[in-house]
Amino acid sequence: MRRVALLALLAHWRRRPGQLATLLIGIALATALWSAVQAINVEARASYDRAATVLGPDRYETLSDPSGAIALETFIALRRGGWLVSPVLQGRFVSGDIPVQIVGLEMLTAPSGAVPITPASEGEINPLEMISSPGLGFAAPETIALLESSDNLPPLQPNEFVPPSQIVMDIGIAERLLDRQGQMSFLMVLPEQPLKQTALSEISPDLVLNSAEQQADLARLTNSFHLNLTAFGMLSFVVGLFIVHGAIGLAFEQRRGTFRTLRALGLPARDLMLILVIELLVLAMLAGAIGIAIGYAIAGALLPDVAATLDGLYGAQVPGILSFSPAWALAALAFAIFGALVAAGQGLWRVQSMPLLASAQSRAWATVSAVSLRRQAMVGAILIVAGIASIWLFDGLLAGFALLAGLLLGSALLLPAALATVLSIGASTSRNAEGQWFWADTRQQLPGLSLALMALLLALAANIGVSTMVGSFRLTFTGWLDQRLASELYVTVTNAAESDRFETWLNGRVDAVLPIISVDSEIEGITGEIYGVVDHETYRENWPILVSRQGVWDDLATGNSALINEQLAYREDLSVGDPVSLGPGWTLPVAGIYSDYGNPTGQVMVSLELLESRYPDRPRLSFGLRTDEPEALAATLRDEFGPDALRIVDQATIKNFSLRVFERTFTVTTALNVLTLSVAAFAMLTALLTLANLRLPQLAPVWALGMTRKRLMQLELLRSLALAALTFIFAVPVGLALAWSLLAVVNVEAFGWRLPMHVFPTQWLVLLLLALAAALIAAALPARRLARTGPASFLKVFAVER
Amino acid sequence: MLVEAIDIHKSYRAGDGQLSVLNGVSLELGEGETLALTGESGSGKSTLLHLLAALDTPDEGSIILDDKPLIGLDDVRRAEIRRQTIGLVFQQFNLIPALDVDANIAFQAKLAGRHDTTWQKELVGRLGLTELLSRYPEQLSGGQQQRVAIGRALAVRPRVLMVDEPTGNLDEASADAVMGLLLDLVSETNAGLLMVTHSTLLAGRLSRCQHLSGGRLE
Structure with a gap:
């Protein structure tokens, strides 16, 4: 009996291979991005563990x-x-x-x-x-x-x-x-x-x-980075599950007649559920395995950039080659199954609670009442409020990520109600029949498209948020580099003996010599760096001070105060005027706080004389040189001291290197952004294809009353574009809120520095065009199918109901 | 002549072979004339209605509608003829679910560029729909939907009204009332009426009746 029932249910997939493919691709995509991120995390953590096994700081x-x-x-x-x-x-x-x-x-x-x-x-x-x-x-x-x-x-x-x-x-x-x-x-x-x-x-x-x-703990330091990756993986997973939910929901609705018949013929409800769950498990395992293979390939492609990021941000060494871990594959498979069961939950529950004499006809699968739309919007609003409240309720990164999750999920849930409102306004203000029908009909399609549009909103908002964050970071970082790297040449002397000769030789040959010495010390109980700098206008004019008291440089020069970096100030809750402990028996008041992006540790600046008086054995090995002719000076230095005695780097080289590290740092983010957007576009395509099967009865009367198939096709494309454009408009404020959360909450918690937020409308325009292109591509296939639909198919709508 | 069909043939593919539905049907319908088309289930009544309404094309034969030949017209011209010349009432009404009653009635007239608010108001009143204008099709009973479908077809002031089983879903009293109203309105607009029906009672109220059997008119 069960076998016969299973065969009857499986026949559905034979008749609808496209739907089966959608379901499998949905699960595979969701698993792929999630497992890729997990593979990267596993590899990185294994590297940290290896680092710990050598000198085991912990x-x-x-x-x-x-x-x-x-x-x-x-x-x-x-x-x-x-x-x-x-x-x-x-x-x-x-x-x-x-x-x-x-x-x-x-x-x-x-x-x-x-x-x-x-x-x-x-x-x-x-x-x-x-x-x-x-x-x-x-x-x-x-x-x-x-x-x-x-x-x-x-x-x-x-x-x-x-x-x-x-x-x-x-x-x-x-x-x-x-x-x-x-x-x-x-x-x-x-x-x-x-x-x-x-x-x-x-x-x-x-x-x-x-x-x-x-002591420094790589795992702790890099935690925020991995949390970021995990968040992206989770976002892609959720977007993928939207596809799965749509495909399973439709398959269950289309098989209502079969379910009823099987029940009527004596198959117990429990057995029916069991068969459906087994069918789902088999499909999930198959698609999960495909997803794991894709995920492994994606992780392999992304790992070199991740390694560069971790090295650039934290100095953490991760090999650029991925190793295969069976535990990771099993975990990813389990996640695929879990995801499929979650996505199918609603459908399974409906089957379980379906009365034996339920209508065999497919209910309007994609219908939703105004009440449930309002309820969903209410939940969305509550999630947003809860996300904002989490800033005060939780500490650290948890608060940041709770805020992000609340914002994203809340906005996604609010989207259908917001779109419905806009479309209703469109319908009521439209005067001609075509416009009225277009807006009203678009509103009617919302329930069927809402999951795909929510997925698109998530992808677009994440894109806007992350690109705003990266753009703001890039702009700030570039300006900051200009301030920090004011000297034209940076020279490192390889030993102390050369140092004196070097300084003497420079006398009169450059505009200024800025010796830099540094020591590692226990700053507020945690190992950090103390830098000694001379009193010079280079610092006074350029140093990226965020907040300071009057006469900060004079104070510093006299050795009566210190400058601290932003992350130290945040970590130890220090403000200007507070005392900062620089080691046993050494405390100075804070005269100012400066930005120090990319540095994971606390840093302090004091006057060179003061540092040298406390560390008299510390030689001057590093120098910043001010000169109008850096290239000529570098060549002369190499001639004078030999090619191996000095390490000479010009300002432009350091800047280029730093910017290159910066760009590599965000390559992974950009790649994940593009992948999430692609999954969202696929979600839209599957939703439109699914709806296309249900559209004919809605379009047939309009065609019969005098609208051409070509015009209908144009309107279908326009509908998809309009929905994508409206979703984009909603995604902009959500994305900006996301960017603000990343810059003002997550970054501060993760790295200890806060960046000013800049907006980049040109990037939005590009993203809008991308979203429209994705919507157009997604709508093209169903629209083409509609254009090719012959009158006989339309007439069936009127005949079938006879 | 408002409608002139000459020697219409139509067949459909059925399995491996062809199923012939219409075998040389010819008919005429003049202005203000009402014609009932009766026949058994599967006799081809609806197929003939669809061909005459420019919804489908015959395999052979010619159809002239309001002096315009339908054969050889492209999709755009056929859509224009449906919009401008014909009022269609389907058995299952096929209202547009996204639009309310008011917009449903106005839809075709607006598409045709002939929307007349006074005429629509009069139609709405006579069809007893005044209180239902802001409702959506799903909120209407079968009889109410039927009246909206008739209102939509007449709002465009069509040259020909083509109606498929207009009272199939109504009880006898309601069917009689709707039919009376339909005939009154057709007579006032001087349109031609072609009605497909099983009911001999209804057919008897029209000026002519033709029976379709075996793909031919008797």
Whole structure:
């Protein structure tokens, strides 16, 4: 009985292969974008975990000296005092053109979890080979591939536990490579310590014990980025489900007669439901598998840009090659099934509650009463209000994303009622029959099209919101770069000995020399950077100060105050005049706050003299040079000091590099934007194709009363364009609200900086044209079909009802 | 002559073969004349009505409507003739669901560019629709929908009114009332009336009656 019933139900799909394809494509698209985003997230998180396995900041406590490196004597004193610590030297090294991070460990004392030697490889590596010259380095296979032609590194052993762009080696080899003999960046505190130890304050009061939580946590830092990606994936998933909902809803309605007959012939309602659920599961699994394959391909295409973004924003290293994870595929499949069941929920419920003697005729599938339209609008308004209220109710990113979700979903739910109002006004103000019918009929099509239009609204609003955010960011960032990079040349001297000669040589040859030194310190208890700058008009005229007190630069020059970056001010809730702690026993009042986009950590500026007085051993290695002839000066410097002694970068190169990083950062967002818009266009196409089957009875009388098929086709196209244009008009304020939320709430929570909002009407125009093109393409197929409909098909409408 | 059909043939594809519906039908209808077309189910009455109303084209034969030959006309001209010359009332009324009663009645007249508010007002009054003007088709009973369909067909002041089973959904009393009204209005406008019906009673109220059987008129 069940088999016969199943065959009877499946016959529907044989007769309507197009509908089956729509359903499968809907599920596949929804799954594809969602799973692509998840694949990227999984890959990135795996990289963070790999980074954590090497030096495990969240696994080991560390001891650091806010004034800089830890001296060898301190290390020895600690060991003698009973502290089981292991030294680590970290530094940046450029091999060829490729920058890498060198991590030097003392292999004998480092905790086993920090040394990248797996039990499998243990026997193959000779410990002597690691510590004796030329040494042995461990790096990820992709890093080794990049460094293939390097000749200034020790031999490299592939190790998948080392994050990309990092080389782990013995500390002695690292010291030679980085030219930092006897220095230690920090000390790892081994998990098991003896009970009796000399107090830290007695050995070295300057040392700071960092708990695992206080240290930089890539996973936490990048959380907002992944949340963003997830939000986009979810948006695409919801848009895809709209397609599925439409296709399943229509299929269920068209099979009402079959359902009734099967029930009448003795099939229990429970069995009917079971068959329908099994049918749905099979379809969902099939389409889900296709979606996973598409998702994998999309993730593979997007990953290099994501890697660039994460590197640019957070310095997080993620390989650009995607690996396949069965857990990810299973999760994506489960999500596809879950989505299909959600989309089919309403249809299944209707079948479950359908009386045995229900009408076999398809109800007007796409009808909705004014009451339910009002109810839906009410829910939409409540969601928007709830989203806005979440700013006060929740903290952090949750508030930002709740606001975004409330705005988007609320506006989508409000859309049909808003469109209905506009169309009613159109109908009532139209004087001729064609216009009256056009508006009224368009209003009548709304229920059937509303899901697709809601999907279009979501896609358009997201597009406007994100492009406004990116555009505002780009504009602000470009201006900010001009302010921050005021010097024409930036020179880094490779060692302290050259530094004095360099400064002396420059005397009188440039308009100004602006030495820059920086130290890492515990700023308000969290590691950050302190920069020392000279008092010069370059800073006074250009530095991107957001808020400051009178005479800020004079204050800074006297060493009585500090400037802090916006993210530090936001994180620690600091305002101008508040004291800021720059390390043990060092506090200065805040004289001003400056913008510092793209920097994930807190930063402070003090006068160069003050910083040098506190860190007398810190050499001047970086300089900004003011000159009218940067190219000539760079050439002279290379001649004078040799090509390797100085690293010279001109302002334009840094700006180009920064802008390139910026553009890559948002490539992923743009790609996801386009994909979401494509899915929305497909949703519109499927909705119009679905409606086309129901349209004939509505169009036949109009044709019979004297309107040509050509005119009907033109009006069908015009209807689609009008709806897309109206949806776009509604999407503009929603998109702007979204942009404001991103700039003023999400960005501030995620990065600690707020950007001014700019609007870009030209971009809207392009988007409007895109939306109209999508609507036209979506309407073209059903319209063409209508134009080709012969009189016999129209006449059937009058005859069928006989 | 208002309508002149000569030797009309029409067949449809049915499975592998052709189903011949009309085999050489000829008829005439003059101004102010009323003609009933009767016949069994499937005899081709509606097919003939559709051909005469420029909704479909015959395989053979010619149709002249208000001195204009229909054969060979393109879609635009045929639509114009339907708009300007013919008033159509379908058995299932086929009102436009998106429009209210007022707009439904005015629809064809406005399309034809001949909307006369005074005439429409008079029609509405005589059809008893004054209170229903702002309602939508789904909110009307079958009888009310029927009257709206008649109003729509007459509002354009057609040269020929073609009606398919106008009272099929009405009880006897209502059918009689609607029929009386229809005949009064046709007589006042001097239009020709062609009515497809099963009812011999109704057919008897018209000036002529022709029976269709086996694809031919008797």
